[in-house]
Amino acid sequence: MSQARYSCRKFSDRPVEDEKIDRIMEAVRLAPTGINAQSFHVWVVRDPARLADIRECTRFHFDAPCVLIYGFKPEGAWTRKYDGKNIGEIDVTIAATHGMLETTELGLGSCWVGYFDPAEVKKRFPETEGYEISALFPMGYPADDAQPSERHTVRKSQAELVTKL
16 A cells, blocks of 8 residues: 555546545544644645635645645643653654555545745634644645656665664
């Protein structure tokens, strides 16, 4: 399954069904977080006027029929006592990854977008007040000619990434 997932950058205009969004959000909800704090939130953007707002926050919207905004509240997340590290960003990325993998399972495509203007997101989406915005996920049905980038299969070897002790 994980090899089937790729960063989809071209979508059809076919809307994503509510049932599929609900399944993705359930996968997000069930994602593990530090002390199960679940300090994250997801905003599902499908309204055409709100999608136009997304286009003002990033050029990497790919005209997707749906965009997920992922954010977290630092004060709601677990903080490691040894060094004071707040893991809210880790928690929200775990949740986003669970959603991304479920998206693929449902025959949809998505792309993890970190290139966006957080201040513009806050301005255009006041619902996100109090949250740090971590990622945008354009998602939908891949266009007929959508394909992975050339770099999709370029990976370091396990030997470069893993040390067995």
